[in-house]
Amino acid sequence: MTMTIEQEIRQKAAELGFVACGFARADAAPDAGPRLLRWLDAGRHGEMGWMEARKSERASPAGLWPEARSVIALGMSYAPARDPLALAGEGEVGRISVYAQGGDYHKAVKKGLKALARWLVERAPSELKVFVDTAPVMEKPLAAAAGIGWQGKHTNLLSREHGNWLFLGIIYTTLELQPDAPGRDHCGSCARCIAACPTGAITAPREIDARRCISYLTIELAGPIPHEYRAAIGNRIYGCDDCLAVCPWNRFAEDAAANRAFLPRAELAAPRLADLLSLDDAAFRAMFAGSPIKRIGRNRFIRNCLVAAGNSAAPDLVRAVAPHRADPDPVVAEAADWALARLSASS
Structure with missing residues (x-):
């Protein structure tokens, strides 16, 4: 049975170390931009002036690249083997966030994204752009729109399979891909x-x-x-x-x-x-x-x-x-x- 292009992308993404992969239209998170602007207007970004400087590009994929038609959202797991809270009472040692205890995730995720992008351009000629965290891209709302999870009450992306230990990568493409259903909120009454x-x-x-x-x-x-x-x-x-x-x-x-x-x-x-x-x-x-x-x-x-x-x-x-x-x-x-x-x- 012939696989769809979406199935092929998922398969290749898994080979490259991505545990989650989903698709959305480029305009699939329309509320994200207005929420961002309200947050910035309230000054809640503090000294992160780079968020203010490129807010129009960050607000939507079209703001950064009008040619984008679809978004591919991907996640790599960094779930820790040890309890991140284990050192809470150890005053003479420092606690470093789990994500920063290993190598720079930007490099690992971008390496996988670039490999997927090269494969995809050969498989289905198109234009695309890859992003890991440092670009003006709303990764979490787009990943939720692409169905790989939902934004929890802590604002981070949550997955039923991987918890909230996911590094996100985003690909904007001119391909018209079949979108997935957006992620459903499973936080319930938990706070x-x-x-x-x-x-x-x-x-x-x-x-x-x-x-x-x-x-x-x-x-x-x-x-x-x-x-x-x-x-x-x-x-x-x-x-x-x-x-x-x-x-x-x-x-x-x-x-x-x-x-x-x-x-x-x-x-x-x-x-x-x-x-x-x-x-x-x-x-x-x-x-x-x-x-x-x-x-x-x-x-x-x-x-x-x-x-x-x-x-x-x-x-x-x-x-x-x-x-x-x-x-x-x-x-x-x-x-x-x-x-x-x-x-x-x-x-």
Whole structure:
């Protein structure tokens, strides 16, 4: 029996490591653009000026590429083998978000997308564009429209088969592909993700204020972390998985050990804060080569580690923190002063 082009694409996508693949018309998420604009108008994007700068392109596929007729949404699983919350009480180690403990997902996902794109152009001559996270593309609403999941109350994409541990990739194409039914919402009355957010960043179901989100505060925010959120950050030094980790749908997700690109690096699974605080710029770059963490730079990372140290109630960390009071970066120096005051008060 002859396969349809959609069936062939799914088969090829699976060969390339994608566990989810769906299709939608390019205009299949009409509400996403207006929602984005309301969110931006409310200032909830904080300092992420790049979202404001290209909002018209992000609002819909047509805004970025008018020739697009269909969207192919794909997902690679990065489901962890270990409980992401296991280190919550370990004050002298830093917690790094699951997605950043292995290699840079941008490279792994884009490699798969480009391979699929090359195959598709040969199989069905067309024009197309591939995207992974950094382009002005609404991946989550488009993936939901393509049926590979739905946006949970934490705003992230959820899948009945893979939980919320999916890296998303998007292909815009001039092909007219048969769309899938959009994903159905299976959150029901569950609100565990909302309750789990340490800073109350999920202000209502599917409403998030990035300015309060620990992922934003530790990754996107360049200046000092507001004092009101520092204690809640705990020992998180890059990102936060709490709202993801508590989702009941994750019990169906199998860990992604088969994809070696996403296996956690041993030195990032439970790094000691004292060791991280000793990193100069060269050592930071060497340690995080090939990691998404490298993007935020040494100073922002040390700032995060100092906040975690201040929350540790571990007097032994004073020796690692104290030298940073003289750091030429005033943000780092201020964080060191704050951490020392906290450690002094807890001793």
